[in-house]
Amino acid sequence: MAIGFPEFVDNPENRCPVLLLLDTSGSMAGPAIEELNRGIASFKEDVLKDSQASLSVDLAVVTFGGTVKKIQDFVTVDEFTPPLLKPDGYTPMGEAIEYALDLIEDRKVAYKNHGIQYYRPWIFMITDGAPTDAWTSASQRLLQAENERRLLFFAVGVQGADMDKLRQIASPERPPIFLNGLDFRSLFLWLSSSMKRVSTGKIGDSISLPPVSWGTIST
């Protein structure tokens, strides 16, 4: 009698959490916010083209314009509705970063409770300004989290951004990047390609990210 092959258990996909931390302060009004909105939509579109990445990427969006708001909790990309961001108020970046750090740690607890394995989370911050609140504690927490390899923090400065401040906030290993014009589209396609690489990464591998063609690394 022929013996059947082993059957497979269904385990949830490995996740790569990505948190978009977006400056929606008043100064982003006009073409900047419009291009940012389009960029986010193109991110969704591009991730969905890749079957592995669309199962793995978990996306959340936090904005800081006037107040810090979680406008999208973590969802898989197919369930993600790109928001229409509206600019308003000052730039509470320090508070926003701390909030993002908390969200990431909460998300990890949820993964662990459900036996879901995950890649190192990404926080991807985009700003055209400088913090209008206290940011020292945020940057200390960031640095510690980066040193403990708990996450990766990327800062992108749009025209008008205080790159000196961003350099002080971001980890020295990953200096901020200054966006070419308003080329959010290329930026988000890069983010999507990076996620495709991460989500097919093998155990023990460190991933080399695609080259940054959409901005200049500010060292």
Add this chain to the structure above:
Amino acid sequence: MDCKAVVSSEIGTSHQKLNLPCQDYAQYCLLENRAIIGAVSDGAGSAKHSEIGSKLAVETVLGYLKGVEQHTVKSEDSLPPSLKNVRQIFTAVVKKVQEELQQLSDTNNYKIEDLACTLLILIATSEEIMAMQIGDGFIVIRPSNEEYQLLFKPNKGEYVNETTFITSSTAIEDMQVDIISKPISFICASTDGLEKVAIKLSNYSPYERFFNPLETYLQETVELKEEDYLKPFLQSPSLNSRTDDDKSLLIALFKE
């Protein structure tokens, strides 16, 4: 009491695409059909010559333990070793493997990290099993008249893409060891390529319908050849649709 076993390793589809070799290696030896020594190793994807590392690690383990175990297996009335003894035995094995890897990298001008690999070892008679694990992969056993049981949780870092290797400085302290002193019916050791299809990760329980056919195959087959069952399974499109990594299976059965 008789032991029989079969082993197979197969390249993953992602390695084929990239023209990489199969970096897994697994082998066993039987001592007078009463005891089995087995070792399974997964060469790190990021290490340049890890297929050499995994093979050398496994061969070193078997060569070394054959010498040590030949006489201990014979002394029937000896007490089962304590967990501390077991750790000592495996620590000695790991040091031996590290020496061999170091020597090979010196001779060939490799860095020792170029040979990075995981390592799982089992030494079993029908009365007990001793096992160790460095890095990911899994060993599942079924004690007689009991359910399948996973010996060690896969030793991963916080993130999916991190694990310990035998070449890591923390290899010996990260090594998990265990001894189970009761009659064992079935043993399965594997690399992490099969982890997602064989182990329910939310509670680290072995999936019965994965292991049961393997055990039945061993029970019902007189002459075990890897190309008759294990290899076709490891090459099957249904499996390859679920994992693109290299994968190894070492299965053994103790039978009255």
